[in-house]
Amino acid sequence: MEAEASGLKKQQLHTKLNGPTNSMVTPLLTDLYQFTMAYAYWKARKHLERAVFDLFFRRNPFGGEYTVFAGLEECVQFIANFKFTEEDILYLRSSLPNCEDGFFDYLRGINCSDVEVYAISEGSVVFPKIPLLRVEGPIAVVQLLETPFVNLINYASLVATNAARHRFVAGKSKVLLEFGLRRAQGPDGGISASKYCYIGGFDATSNVAAGQLFGIPLRGTHSHAFVSSFMSPNEIIDKSLCRNDGSSTCEDFVSLVQTWLRKIQVMRSGVPNFCAVALALADLGYKAIGIRLDSGDIAYLSIEARKFFCAIEKEFEVPGFGNMTITASNDLNEETLDALNKQGHEVDSFGIGTYLVTCYAQAALGCVFKLVEINNLPRIKLSEDVSKVSIPCKKRCYRLYGREGYPLVDIMTGENEPRPKAAERVLCRHPFNESKRAYVVPQRVEELLKCYWPGDSGKAREELSPLKEIRNHCMRQLDQMQPDHMRRLNPTPYKVSVSAKLYDFIHLLWLNEAPVGELQ
Amino acid sequence: MEAEASGLKKQQLHTKLNGPTNSMVTPLLTDLYQFTMAYAYWKARKHLERAVFDLFFRRNPFGGEYTVFAGLEECVQFIANFKFTEEDILYLRSSLPNCEDGFFDYLRGINCSDVEVYAISEGSVVFPKIPLLRVEGPIAVVQLLETPFVNLINYASLVATNAARHRFVAGKSKVLLEFGLRRAQGPDGGISASKYCYIGGFDATSNVAAGQLFGIPLRGTHSHAFVSSFMSPNEIIDKSLCRNDGSSTCEDFVSLVQTWLRKIQVMRSGVPNFCAVALALADLGYKAIGIRLDSGDIAYLSIEARKFFCAIEKEFEVPGFGNMTITASNDLNEETLDALNKQGHEVDSFGIGTYLVTCYAQAALGCVFKLVEINNLPRIKLSEDVSKVSIPCKKRCYRLYGREGYPLVDIMTGENEPRPKAAERVLCRHPFNESKRAYVVPQRVEELLKCYWPGDSGKAREELSPLKEIRNHCMRQLDQMQPDHMRRLNPTPYKVSVSAKLYDFIHLLWLNEAPVGELQ
Known part of the structure; x- marks a missing residue:
């Protein structure tokens, strides 16, 4: 007994x-x-x-x-x-x-x-x-x-x-996201990649099944299809947005964004749409998360985006706007991370897929x-x-x-x-x-x-x-x-x-x- | 209704x-x-x-x-x-x-x-x-x-x-075996590799689970551990082998093999042990399947083995002995198959693993x-x-x-x-x-x-x-x-x-x- x-x-x-x-x-x-x-x-x-x-x-x-x-x-x-x-x-x-x-x-x-x-x-x-x-x-x-x-x-x-090797090159301060599910070698190639990349030092995955199975934090952005599914702002039917603290409701959030857009556009930059939305959100007490760069010269674009965020922080007195998260995710691997470091960049967070999970090298x-x-x-x-x-x-x-x-x-x-x-x-x-x-x-x-x-x-x-x-x-x-x-x-x-x-x-x-x- | x-x-x-x-x-x-x-x-x-x-x-x-x-x-x-x-x-x-x-x-x-x-x-x-x-x-x-x-x-x-690319290089007459399970990217990396390599022109797999799931033919050889687990022929307790047609039983098959080995050893070759067993089996009406080459210069060794098989066929009048299957399986890929073809070889069957299933290239x-x-x-x-x-x-x-x-x-x-x-x-x-x-x-x-x-x-x-x-x-x-x-x-x-x-x-x-x- x-x-x-x-x-x-x-x-x-x-x-x-x-x-x-x-x-x-x-x-x-x-x-x-x-x-x-x-x-x-x-x-x-x-x-x-x-x-x-x-x-x-x-x-x-x-x-x-x-x-x-x-x-x-x-x-x-x-x-x-x-x-x-x-x-x-x-x-x-x-x-x-x-x-x-x-x-x-x-x-x-x-x-x-x-x-x-x-x-x-x-x-x-x-x-x-x-x-x-x-x-x-x-x-x-x-x-x-x-x-x-x-x-x-x-x-x-x-x-x-x-x-672990990607973490080593990226440095400890960066956020590393595993985005490899679609390119992995089969379904559990994807699921086990999420698990073992987490062990090796990644912070989160886009793979919802791996999140459910192992409790790994989930992260994601949005795709091009999402943007191009909207033909015009008129498609937004419900234009209202309640303030974050619940104190009141902005009846036309779209107009608020457009007002900001006009103010920003004189500054000439590639990210005015995002900033207009982020500023309008800030007006209502919300904090926008950040942007994702998925093509082009990431080092250059991240530096330009950071400058612009800082300029907005100063111009419109929005504390913390300069620290907006910049995520990059275009066919990254050890070599490109190393090259970005050498070039200098302002990326906070890297989404890494194909080269990571298929162990392409x-x-x-x-x-x-x-x-x-x-x-x-x-x-x-x-x-x-x-x-x-x-x-x-x-x-x-x-x-x-x-x-x-x-x-x-x-x-x-x-x-x-x-x-x-x-x-x-x-x-x-x-x-x-x-x-x-x-x-x-x-x-x-x-x-x-x-x-x-x-x-x-x-x-x-x-x-x-x-x-x-x-x-x-x-x-x-x-x-x-x-x-x-x-x-x-x-x-x-x-x-x-x-x-x-x-x-x-x-x-x-x-x-x-x-x-x-x-x-x- | x-x-x-x-x-x-x-x-x-x-x-x-x-x-x-x-x-x-x-x-x-x-x-x-x-x-x-x-x-x-x-x-x-x-x-x-x-x-x-x-x-x-x-x-x-x-x-x-x-x-x-x-x-x-x-x-x-x-x-x-x-x-x-x-x-x-x-x-x-x-x-x-x-x-x-x-x-x-x-x-x-x-x-x-x-x-x-x-x-x-x-x-x-x-x-x-x-x-x-x-x-x-x-x-x-x-x-x-x-x-x-x-x-x-x-x-x-x-x-x-x-x-399909491996099949193209190997040619239609060769038997192609997928041996990749242990090196595949995870369990269903292995299982789906077996399925899709079969679609692409392979003949069989070593993966028993894939055989069960999809009905793909199974094939295999044996490993080095098997050979080295035997310290001497004395470990073979049951030495008898019934003739293939059931007509009688050879009471000491090991001695029969050793008799053949002595006859063959004067011919000096790397495959006498196999041939002695194959000849003893032939005595009892069985047909040995063949050998696997897993290291060394496969083109050369396969040609030498073929010569030896043919010499035995002639010397001891064993019809078909020269056609013994020669399988090769040492880190093969498109390039090595191509090189073997150029060099000339006598391989009938290729077992391909790592480079095939991980799509290493x-x-x-x-x-x-x-x-x-x-x-x-x-x-x-x-x-x-x-x-x-x-x-x-x-x-x-x-x-x-x-x-x-x-x-x-x-x-x-x-x-x-x-x-x-x-x-x-x-x-x-x-x-x-x-x-x-x-x-x-x-x-x-x-x-x-x-x-x-x-x-x-x-x-x-x-x-x-x-x-x-x-x-x-x-x-x-x-x-x-x-x-x-x-x-x-x-x-x-x-x-x-x-x-x-x-x-x-x-x-x-x-x-x-x-x-x-x-x-x-």
Whole structure:
């Protein structure tokens, strides 16, 4: 009874695991070969062998030296609800007609209760080779998870990183709006772009569905069609507008606007219509929000508009009119933001769509999922291309921080090696380059991989954070990086290392596994 | 009773309109500004005004001169089920706290029964400026459709075009497999990639969920992890294999493979293990499928493998062994396929992932949705950039075919102009260049826009075709194009024109709308 109550309490502490945001994310959202391999494992009676896989990427995207890790919550929601339906089994049976019945009975019984997922917290700044997820469990089950996990993390991390890079160029004081839904790669390309751009530092989205699903603030402007649907001011039937304080009603707001327009037109500018409306609104106690520039030379136009707003503030004594928000939104990307900064501009807020959400500059992140251990025996993937060699063994990962609070280096160790200690010397070795090594005395040591899905109820599970907290975590992580890793031009690579013991082990294994060449 | 029965019959003829594939495609999957504009229309009592919008793109993707149109079925499924839930209304109310109650009552009552959608058939080859969809209805409703329609069509058409381009380079005889799920932009980025790559000419996918949803053939290989999960042949417990014809059982298949391996190893090649297994299988009446090359020089390795297969066929007298399927799958794209062709290769089947599904070479198509008429009055969008000027009026579109069966030119006319006739001279004018015009005598005239969603039950609605038929239609459409539009290098632009009457009207409207410049 008490155990039950405490179990219930524990459950209530946790985010509800109702399944992934997109109901199309089911155990069938995987590659066929995961099932054919699962069958082969089953036939070889290997399917229950305990395997450890690392999910990691090999290169930071966008020519940068950092990546924002995202997509973890969706992965946890997925495995928490992993179960084949009878309809799924029926379809699999028809697709794999040569498999024995017993295999489908086995699939029917699968859930992820004996799978363990250790992961870096979502929104963290991460680097190549370091496992983002370490997944351990029966090999047949863990292989089935490969494709959905990689799918859920690749784009999420890519677009979160893209958002962080746009934020970096735009600067902290600007408002960044994600306007990408219509150009995104499909409906949930749009919805997940909104979610992960928010994590990466955007302030709001135009996507109403994403607002509803995730509580992201909504923002918008209006389109050209709206303007051109009005043939003349005569179409405005109800011309009255109540004062903001409710004290009286202006019976002909349109005339009030036209009066202002005549006063302004002597000042000759491109934004008189907006200003006339804004001034008439000010007369009635309302504050207009601002303008959007969607074409032309945005730097120049924003400066001219600002001058005009300031001139009006002075001319007609309307306090704050000069601070009117100027939003820009014409095919913006990192490069155009950078060019605007160099040119000088008066834009307060950027609406960014296509280049942000499709990750136009690099449309894919190459996360992979590699076997590193089976039955407690380490496995290595060799390749003539050293960047493709995987780091074997079930590992622990740490981030070592320096005196100024910056992360200095990430280090991977074997599972059972002692944890590096603050204020003690740690030898950090490049995993594949013998001569690259350094002693580091960390001020602080952070273990990166935490348990997000427990094999049994004995282990404490990390809480999944609300979106807003993931975003805050991401902002803090980006802030604490040494600036030379973050700059757009020639950033310095952040160091990723292995312990001396793991280094020796990798190279011993490599020699054992690699075929000996023979010259003829 | 009779009317009811006939209605039922009509309904049964049609594809079931159960809603979009992805249940996240709801009326909230739109930009916030569509709601703020809808509110403004409602306040101005303009929301029921009848508007016509064209959905079109301005430039073909991937540096080519054609595009495959896809995504129509999802759009029709969407409007057929367009309805706000009470939960949606609650959320909108909280997001737009300044809107009057009456507006939400209005939203509650909206469906798309008074919207008309005319469209080009899905899988057609299409060109810039020609409307893919012409959407007519109450302006507030049609504006709400803009974002989801553009979202559903942009990526679908982009990735179908990308698939068609890969097919073009690979040639008709090759098997093309879509292997992109793990690198796609999110879960339904993967699922819709599988659907639209199939339309564009791929033969199969690795994505099991897409197989289940759409009946697309499934294919797969196996991963490196599978191989490295086995430490030695001793792990194979059940060594027996029954002959394919059931006549007897080989008790030690592993030894049979090893016997073959010793015979082959004197031939020195990279594929002896596969061949030993394939030969042992052949002994028992099975046919091995083939190998996958996933790294190294694919052209060279495929030629060497083919030589080896042929040598084995000859040496051991195994008929057909030389035709063993060789699949390749290492970061392939249009360029690498082209390079392989130039180098010469023996690959039968290509597995293509990242570059195909993320449309890496150009990650977005720029479909737009422009107001062309309101209350029977034409609207034009002007721009200093002539490629951004929209073509006004509710229009009809025709494809004119020549003697050899090739399409010669697409032409847009006003809605009430007479239809161009076969064997009669038609003046086709460039919409914005006065000097570009030509008389065309078409052999055949095809009207492009057909009714896919009726305003009332009086009109015949075009049937939504099954996926396989859409794919066949696409293959036929691609085949009938004149080759100079299709080539990868410097393709010839296909001509898109307007009638003489529409030309005159556009330019009259332009003069009327454009502000007269004033030099100072």
